[in-house]
Amino acid sequence: MSQLVWLRKGTVTSAKGFLANGLHAGIKPGREKDMALVVSVKPAEAAGAFTTNQVKAGPVRVTQAHLRNGAVRAVILNSGNANACTGVRGIADAKRMTVETAKVLKCRPHEVLVCSTGRIGVPLPIRKVLRGIRSIAGRVKPNGGPGAARAIMTSDTKRKEAAVRLTIAGRRLTIGAMAKGAGMIHPNMATLLCVVATDAAVDQRTLVRLTADAVENSFNRISVDGDMSTNDTVLVLANGAAGNTPLRSYDQDLGKFSNALKQLMLEMAKKIVEDGEGRTRVIELTVVGALTDRDAKLMAEAIARSALVKTSWAGGDPNWGRIMGAIGACGARMREELVDIHYDGVSAVRGGVAAATPPGRLKAAARRSRVSIQVSLNLGKGEYRMLTTDLSEKYVRINLGE
Amino acid sequence: MSQLVWLRKGTVTSAKGFLANGLHAGIKPGREKDMALVVSVKPAEAAGAFTTNQVKAGPVRVTQAHLRNGAVRAVILNSGNANACTGVRGIADAKRMTVETAKVLKCRPHEVLVCSTGRIGVPLPIRKVLRGIRSIAGRVKPNGGPGAARAIMTSDTKRKEAAVRLTIAGRRLTIGAMAKGAGMIHPNMATLLCVVATDAAVDQRTLVRLTADAVENSFNRISVDGDMSTNDTVLVLANGAAGNTPLRSYDQDLGKFSNALKQLMLEMAKKIVEDGEGRTRVIELTVVGALTDRDAKLMAEAIARSALVKTSWAGGDPNWGRIMGAIGACGARMREELVDIHYDGVSAVRGGVAAATPPGRLKAAARRSRVSIQVSLNLGKGEYRMLTTDLSEKYVRINLGE
Numbered sequence: 001m002s003q004l005v006w007l008r009k010g011t012v013t014s015a016k017g018f019l020a021n022g023l024h025a026g027i028k029p030g031r032e033k034d035m036a037l038v039v040s041v042k043p044a045e046a047a048g049a050f051t052t053n054q055v056k057a058g059p060v061r062v063t064q065a066h067l068r069n070g071a072v073r074a075v076i077l078n079s080g081n082a083n084a085c086t087g088v089r090g091i092a093d094a095k096r097m098t099v100e101t102a103k104v105l106k107c108r109p110h111e112v113l114v115c116s117t118g119r120i121g122v123p124l125p126i127r128k129v130l131r132g133i134r135s136i137a138g139r140v141k142p143n144g145g146p147g148a149a150r151a152i153m154t155s156d157t158k159r160k161e162a163a164v165r166l167t168i169a170g171r172r173l174t175i176g177a178m179a180k181g182a183g184m185i186h187p188n189m190a191t192l193l194c195v196v197a198t199d200a201a202v203d204q205r206t207l208v209r210l211t212a213d214a215v216e217n218s219f220n221r222i223s224v225d226g227d228m229s230t231n232d233t234v235l236v237l238a239n240g241a242a243g244n245t246p247l248r249s250y251d252q253d254l255g256k257f258s259n260a261l262k263q264l265m266l267e268m269a270k271k272i273v274e275d276g277e278g279r280t281r282v283i284e285l286t287v288v289g290a291l292t293d294r295d296a297k298l299m300a301e302a303i304a305r306s307a308l309v310k311t312s313w314a315g316g317d318p319n320w321g322r323i324m325g326a327i328g329a330c331g332a333r334m335r336e337e338l339v340d341i342h343y344d345g346v347s348a349v350r351g352g353v354a355a356a357t358p359p360g361r362l363k364a365a366a367r368r369s370r371v372s373i374q375v376s377l378n379l380g381k382g383e384y385r386m387l388t389t390d391l392s393e394k395y396v397r398i399n400l401g402e
Numbered sequence: 403m404s405q406l407v408w409l410r411k412g413t414v415t416s417a418k419g420f421l422a423n424g425l426h427a428g429i430k431p432g433r434e435k436d437m438a439l440v441v442s443v444k445p446a447e448a449a450g451a452f453t454t455n456q457v458k459a460g461p462v463r464v465t466q467a468h469l470r471n472g473a474v475r476a477v478i479l480n481s482g483n484a485n486a487c488t489g490v491r492g493i494a495d496a497k498r499m500t501v502e503t504a505k506v507l508k509c510r511p512h513e514v515l516v517c518s519t520g521r522i523g524v525p526l527p528i529r530k531v532l533r534g535i536r537s538i539a540g541r542v543k544p545n546g547g548p549g550a551a552r553a554i555m556t557s558d559t560k561r562k563e564a565a566v567r568l569t570i571a572g573r574r575l576t577i578g579a580m581a582k583g584a585g586m587i588h589p590n591m592a593t594l595l596c597v598v599a600t601d602a603a604v605d606q607r608t609l610v611r612l613t614a615d616a617v618e619n620s621f622n623r624i625s626v627d628g629d630m631s632t633n634d635t636v637l638v639l640a641n642g643a644a645g646n647t648p649l650r651s652y653d654q655d656l657g658k659f660s661n662a663l664k665q666l667m668l669e670m671a672k673k674i675v676e677d678g679e680g681r682t683r684v685i686e687l688t689v690v691g692a693l694t695d696r697d698a699k700l701m702a703e704a705i706a707r708s709a710l711v712k713t714s715w716a717g718g719d720p721n722w723g724r725i726m727g728a729i730g731a732c733g734a735r736m737r738e739e740l741v742d743i744h745y746d747g748v749s750a751v752r753g754g755v756a757a758a759t760p761p762g763r764l765k766a767a768a769r770r771s772r773v774s775i776q777v778s779l780n781l782g783k784g785e786y787r788m789l790t791t792d793l794s795e796k797y798v799r800i801n802l803g804e
Contacts, residue, residue, distance in 0.1 A: 321522030
């Protein structure tokens with residue numbers, strides 16, 4: 001693929017024409033930042049991907065509606081409260097956040113998108129939130145990305161930001177991003193959030209397609225605990241400040257841009273897995289040779305969700321019997337006697353039974369901090385890859401609650 | 403329903419005409435019992451229910467085949483080795499177990515059923531096993547149930563046995579059972595096994611139907627870790643030693659017998675959940691008001707499988723937001739704004755939002771060692787009940803492996 005440059009301190013404000021910042025509005029206790037604003041200096045085309053959970057937070061419903069109205073100017077975000085399972089009031093509060101942001105930015109409410117993350121089931125402290133909006137609006141700045149990225153953290157242990165640069169037809173295009181998520185969760189906490197901001201001009205329908213494709217190949221391929229949040233939101237804003245001719249579906253250079261967007265989202269997804277709650281290992285899981293891609297996906301997700309498999313990963317135990325059990329029970333088609341399994345290239349299973357590998361070699365492979373596990377069905381050409389984590393005692397401790 | 407008497411020291415040999423015992427054959431290290439035999443003094447009608455995992459252990463395949471040949475005389479079982487993922491050799495070894503048992507009991511191999519539980523992926527030490535069969539055959543006795551129940555334990559901390567007695571048309575009928583299972587698992591261990599032995603005479607087709615029905619309402623309604631074993635087997639033997647007229651599908655007293663069988667299996671299922679690996683709480687989960695029973699089942703299983711929900715149970719935290727998240731993501735139909743959730747009768751969620759219950763009352767309910775959680779969808783008449791456990795640090799420790 002084409003030349004892709006990763007910026008050294010890449011963040012959501014790396015692209016031209018984006019301002020951002022974060023502040024403490026008083027939603028979280030103490031002095032932790034809990035509110036972020038990302039502003040585009042000119043109207044930006046926008047696209048989004050959202051949780052498919054039927055239980056959707058108020059901000060998700062409002063953002064989905066606003067995206068149907070065309071170009072946007074800003075994204076207002078808060079942590080410390082997910083505004084989920086808060087009923088009609090939650091939707092009204094999310095709307096008020098967009099109205100207040102629009103007022104101070106002098107744009108229309110439907111040009112503002114909104115995201116929340118944090119505790120579920122508790123109404124937003126809306127006065128504090130509105131006061132926070134009024135004070136953050138005057139503080140957004142071109143290098144404010146890190147402050148914004150800090151303000152959306154919940155159980156995350158570090159900020160998640162990155163940016164890439166590429167050149168198309170002599171124009172330098174930049175794509176920056178910030179994200180949060182460390183599993184889906186913390187006690188009562190939920191969510192993966194990601195805001196991508198690019199100065200490329202991209203035709204709106206093309207942007208929608210590229211976003212869906214990039215999300216499918218990044219965020220939809222990671223799993224920490226198999227649970228799906230009520231607030232998951234990925235937003236892509238393209239403001240055209242780079243001055244390129246708008247990218248369209250038939251552009252021969254579209255692939256370059258599409259690849260850059262995918263790589264960036266994949267990088268953000270990796271940061272989330274690496275910061276996974278209580279994780280001691282990152283597992284690169286590959287299923288090949290399934291009858292269909294769908295079967296391969298079913299199997300990969302079944303493995304990544306199995307408590308038994310994940311605890312064996314925590315123990316560094318190459319317990320392939322549990323993987324066999326998980327794929328056999330998931331509904332995808334298989335033939336036990338054809339299955340091969342490798343841990344970091346070391347054969348564990350051959351033809352459905354234990355391979356003749358010295359146990360010591362296999363154990364050494366399973367004990368690395370990053371393990372690639374490949375399951376080969378030897379039935380067809382279906383493939384699926386994903387990144388996941390182990391299930392440790394620490395994960396349980398983090399999630400016990402009060 | 404009719405008079406159902408629970409026997410005080412009920413076991414798999416409580417019914418007339420059954421002998422059993424257990425011994426140490428050398429499959430497990432030390433001197434722990436690892437082999438059991440249950441014999442019926444006369445040919446018994448038999449029915450079975452098996453794992454639906456596509457990865458099936460050799461003994462499961464052999465037992466399924468033998469059941470198609472009519473009446474049986476014995477069940478030979480071993481612990482310490484699941485004889486699963488052992489390929490063609492595994493099937494041959496399971497067959498040899500039935501052949502050897504038939505030889506010493508002087509019956510046909512297809513009159514012997516076989517079950518294994520323990521480590522996956524390691525071939526059976528078949529010589530030790532065959533020697534064990536030769537020595538156990540002479541030791542079976544009418545009060546040998548407890549020895550047999552002891553010999554099939556793996557990660558279980560206690561024997562699981564029970565028996566009930568009922569009277570039909572003046573005849574006293576007894577149904578006894580033994581089981582093992584403590585989750586699905588222990589490092590590399592698998593399986594739920596249950597052998598039910600009754601002296602009632604039951605028509606074979608009727609027995610098959612009653613068994614399926616009883617399993618559906620007992621073992622299929624418990625979940626410890628959501629994983630499904632390669633060896634799960636429930637067998638019901640009815641030898642007619644009580645001398646009753648064989649029960650048939652049109653018998654007006656069939657309901658009494660069917661209920662007794664269900665209650666007995668439910669009791670065994672409860673014993674398994676109560677001995678669940680690392681459990682600190684037992685959760686009685688009820689989903690009501692779903693559009694269909696199938697939707698209710700999907701939701702109950704999604705809740706019982708969610709790592710996030712289960713860790714909150716371990717913490718005694720009434721974190722209903724996680725339950726909302728789990729049911730919203732499982733694919734069953736719901737309307738967020740209609741959902742009610744109760745912990746031991748205390749309202750946590752009303753109309754999709756937090757109920758006005760004092761937090762202290764809710765927390766007290768969630769901290770009991772046995773908690774009933776009811777999720778009401780308020781959409782239709784679909785219902786499902788199941789028993790499950792929490793996910794504790796201890797569960798992870800038990801399953802880390804070596």
